Amino acid sequence: MMGQNSTGQSSNPASPHYTDGIDPWLKGQYISFPMQPQNFDKVYGKTRLTLVPGK
Secondary structure, eight states: OEEOOTTTTTOOTTSTTTTTTHHHHHTTOOEEOOOOGGGHHHHHOSOOOOOOOOO
């Protein structure tokens, strides 16, 4: 999966990294989001958060 988060992960204008992704976004440069299940533990660690709808 390819994408770009032009305003940074937090989208907080007060963050010093808020504009880090703007130039790549304007140039059409995208980053890879490794979404293959076999890579999850290596890339994201073994912690999981499972959201379950309320009843």
